[in-house]
Structures are given as C-alpha cells and as structure tokens.
Amino acid sequence: MADEKLPTQKENYAEWYNQLVLKAELADYAPVRGCMVVRPYGWALWENITSWLDNEFKACGHVNAAFPTLIPMSFFEKEKEHVEGFSPELAVVTHGGGEKLEEPLVVRPTSETIIGHMYAKWIKSWRDLPILIVQWGSVLRWEMRTKLFLRTTEFYWHEGHTAHATKDEAMEEMYRILDIYEKFCLEEAAIPVIKGTKSDTERFAGAQITTSIEAMMWDKRALQSGTSHYFGPNFSKAFDIQYLDQGNTLQYCETTSWAISSRIIGALIMVHGDDQGLVLPPRLAPIQAVMVPIYRDADQKSAVMPVVDRLFAELKAAGIRVKVDDREEVTPGFKFNDWEMRGVPLRIEIGPKDVEKNSVALARRDIPGREGKSFVSQDNLPATVTGMLTTIQAALLAKATAFRDANIHDPKDYEELKQVVEDGWAYSWWCESKECEAKVKADTKATTRNIPLNQPGGEGRCIVCGEKATRKVYFAKAY
C-alpha cells in the first residue's frame, strides 16, 4: 500500500523510480543480489504486453516453443564474438546431485547457441525453412549494477529465433519484427521510438547487423527498448545449420534473433510517470478504471452502492478492465492517491450527489488535479469511459512525442554537441568511425544510440572529425 509521498522526479530521479516500483507494487527486491520479484500487479502489466506481442508474432507465422535453461559451456565457445561478449556475465553451474559436473553448464543469458544446436538437427532441406520460433521465458546475466526492471540479473523476455534460406528473407524478418516492436511502442505503450541500426561497437555479440528501437526517458536518457538482429551465416557456421537447396547444394542458413524484455516496463514508468507515481497507458493498464464509492453513513452507503454495482456491471460487460475499491478502512482521499500511485488511467467517483444527479465524477490520471476532473452522466457510461480511455492513450503518446522532439537537437559543431548531450540527444552527421564514436563517449559519456533507418538523404560532415558523412546518428547518454 502506498503510505508516503514519493520524492519528486526533479529532486531525485533514481529514488523516485525505485520507490515508485516498490510502492506501486510492481516489483520487490529478491533475497538474491540483483534479482527482483515481479509482483502480481507488475506481472499483470507484463501479461498485457506479452499477449499483444504473442498475437502479432503468431499472426505472421511464428510459433512458440521452450528450450532448456541450462546450456553446455562448450556451446558458448563455438561462436567467437558471442563468447567474448557474454562470458563476463555468465552464471555457471558446476555441481549437480552433489557431484562436480564433467562439463559446466551455463544458465542461459540468451539462447542462440542451444537453439542453433537444435536447428542443426531439425533442418535438412529448403522445405524445412523458414523456421520461426519464439521462446517466452527468463534469462540470467551477471550484471555489475542492477536496477529494478531496467537491469536485473534475471529478466523476462521473449526471444525470437528464425532460420531462413536467403539473406533477403532473413533481413526482411529482422525488419518485420522491428516494425512490430515500433507498433507496439506507439500503439500500446504510447512511447515514441526511433528505429535504426546499431554501430559496430554497440552491436549484439555475434550479429552482423543489430537494429534497435530507442526511446527517450523523462530524464532525457535513451533506453534501448527492443532489438532485432541479423546474424548472416555466423551461427549457422558455428552450429552447422545447413540445408539442401533446390539444386541439391548444401547451404548455410541465414538466422535472426530478436527480443523485447521486461525492461520495457521500466520505459513505461520513466516515459509516462509523474510526481504522483505511475501513469499507465490505458491499453496496457491492468486496471483501466477504478471506481471509488463515497458515503458518510449507512444510509448513504445503501444509496450509493447499488449504483456502483450497476455501473460496474455495465463497464465490465463493455470489456473495460474496471475495479471497485470498496475498502472500508481507508478514506476516499487515500484511495485517490493510492490508485494514482499505481497509474490507473481513469478514476470514477460516485457519491450521494451523483446518485441524486445521475452523474459520476471522472478523473484523468494524465491530467492531475481539478483540470482532469469532469462530471458526466451515468447514461451510456461505458461509451463515455471507452472514449476517455482512447483520448488518454492518444494524449500520452502526443505528450511523450512532443517531449522527445523538443529534446533532440542538431548541434552546429562539436562544442555544441558536448553541451547538447548533457541534457538531451544530438542528431548529427557521423563518419561512422570507431575513433569518433569513442571520442564522444570519452568526452561526454554519450554513446551512439542508432543510425535511424529514416535518413534525411544527402551528405554532411562528421560532427566530430569533419570528414565526409553519409548518414546521421543519435548520440545520447543511455541506460
């Protein structure tokens, strides 16, 4: 239960975030360092995220499956970049059944290797392709610094792993998924994102191309909110994933993988949250509207509650995720604050005056205080509420988009870039050299986020070295 005020976002953003996660009962610290317990409210939110994505994946031919948590250590050594990228953060099982294992087992940090191994068994012919499998589960990465949802030792996600006959098909798959991720962020999470390609230094270990969607948090830092990778034949060669083509020639498969993790919940918190707490987009909110009955005594209660019950039934029948807060031990005022902390998009207050006037009071979470309150008729309440939820969903996206756009700058020179990334993003021409990228990082701590797919065209001069550049990139400090 929310028992205290949060620090404001300006006072202490990190502390605002931590306390919000705990007080909104999204998650709690687990007894193991860096691990979290996702509480029922947080998991309900996650389920709304996963079920939407699951539907989208299935709609374009993907199927779900499950692979083991434990992976032979030797699998990780088969792809050079992959093992180099992941070995620092592997958790390794050395004992089982009271005895030392002959070969250590890795708790999966991602499943390319074991899935590659299985694909090699399953794929013989061009007729077996493509394989489009998604695994829902959790993975473990030994992180040095953790933060609830944003970076935890164990986190939840889906990982899509696909194998194709040709490069074109694999590339198409990578971009198809990136589009789904973008659609999810815009339409469900109300988070504007930028689709783009990662630089070589920011690429996934073992990938030929890594694409990402990048979002701006309230503190103007960037959060990579989803990734989609093209591996070319890297993993196929490491794991012997080969097929016979129509001409009876043995070919290596082209593979991809892609993921959105429970980190996206951190993005929802940081993009929409305010000093009162969480603000959830209606399409993902576990509770879209909460009803708070108001009465002084038994007489008023017996007048109010039948109306509450009737309206609740109507709203529920209309498919709205609605809850009645009928707790007796706390005051309405407390409930207002409590549900605001939890980010419920719409509050419906019903008291004696409303019973008399056939009205209810609606309070929008995204517009705090009096301005967000309106008094509407009880007639056709489901339609009114549905309309309001749609309005709120759109308002959140519009607000987040305006905020992001206002904080992306096009610095004139390197000096200005250094200032800009202190409190925003820079969108600049870049020669794509590691040296210039490293210089920016060393000088400012900002990294390249991605090279957007959507380019202005033409060419310019690298913001760092002044050499010819053909593409623009986003520089920002990132989570």
Place this chain on the structure above:
RNA sequence: CGGGGUGUAGCGCAGUUGGCAGCGCACCGCGUUUGGGACGCGGGGGCCGGCGGUUCAAGUCCGCCCACCCCGACCA
C-alpha cells in the same frame, strides 16, 4: 573491482559516560470518521547483520567477516 554509505520490530529511524531495547508509520481490536493521504483508546511484534574479543555487564568499545544501497568501468 574501486570510492561512499547503511545494517536495531514489516518499513523509516533514535538509542547519551557501556547499566531493563525505544519512537513514527504499517499491522490487530473497538468506536467515531469518509467528495484529495482521518482520529481516539487499547494491543501484538526483536538472535540489535554474523563470528570472535574486552568487561561484573556490550545495540553501544575493539577485530574480522557478511549483506544491501548509492556513485564510477560492462550490458536488454
């Protein structure tokens, strides 16, 4: 791994020259309250992070260890 900090009731903390372990919130009971975080009265709850040492006596002094949090180098 480096720097900083904290470990005492579920949470937040106080605890003096070493001398019966406390306060606020939360929790339980009863009553009054209820349109923006109500109040009164009465309760329950402790291996004081762990181990060792000093002492008649340790939450307090000394040593070692452990854990967690915050700030830096890697990552979705």
